[in-house]
Amino acid sequence: MKHFLLLCLLCCSLIAPAQKLRKTDTASGMMEKGTKVGVWEYYAYTRDGSQVITQKYDHSARKLLFFRPFDDVTYPVRTPPGAWARARVTHPVFFIGGDSELAVYMSKLNYPAAAQSQNVQGRVMVTITVDTLGHASNQQVLLGIGSGCDEEALRVARNLPDEWIPARIGSRAVESKIDLPFTFRLQGR
Incomplete structure (x- = not known):
């Protein structure tokens, strides 16, 4: 034995x-x-x-x-008829691993040459729709700074891994949006 x-x-x-x-x-x-x-x-x-x-x-x-x-604020969610409305959620959209894991991917920006030569700096805000299965789509620039930075932020947003946890109202997953800030800052300025 x-x-x-x-x-x-x-x-x-x-x-x-x-x-x-x-x-x-x-x-x-x-x-x-x-x-x-x-x-x-x-x-x-x-x-x-x-x-x-x-x-x-x-x-x-x-x-x-x-x-x-998190703070008790409203988030954009798609309501049953298909329209968007702001609502209180049980939890908003999360990236698996939180902001620190998401930052690893968001930092993969390539500073556009046109923006560098024109000293363009600032924040590009990109919105992403996350469906009830946690898949991201419909990435759009909400607030841009031009000189190629908007396109670069959009490229990175579209290449983020599908590691999303959908928003929930009660126990039901809902389609929601999340806004991501991409910061362009020239070194030494």
Whole structure:
């Protein structure tokens, strides 16, 4: 019996996939073959420098387990007849991993040469529609600064991974919009 148990343990260790803990300032959880698995915690920092959990997301079950409460404001949602209206939501659209994970992708801006030569700086606001399944579409520039910056912000917004958690009213997912700011700032200015 003892040899059988040892053999079972040996087989299980050979068959079980290798999982490694990954921990950064903004997230922690298990990785398996380069993919996030199980429950991950995502962090942010408060104004006083304290680290707080902003999300707990189960990547295996693809389910949001916890989110840090947000301000009680209204968000644009598509109502049943198909019109857009502002409504209070149980939770708004989230990017899996929170703002710190989203910032990794949003920072992939290439500063347009025309904007550099004309010293154009500022913020481009892009709106994205997230459907009830968490897929992003209909990316549009709401507020632009020109000189190629609007097009570059739109390019990055369209290439964000489909890692969205749809907004909810009660237990029902709803189509909603999220506005993303893309900042163009010249170095040393």
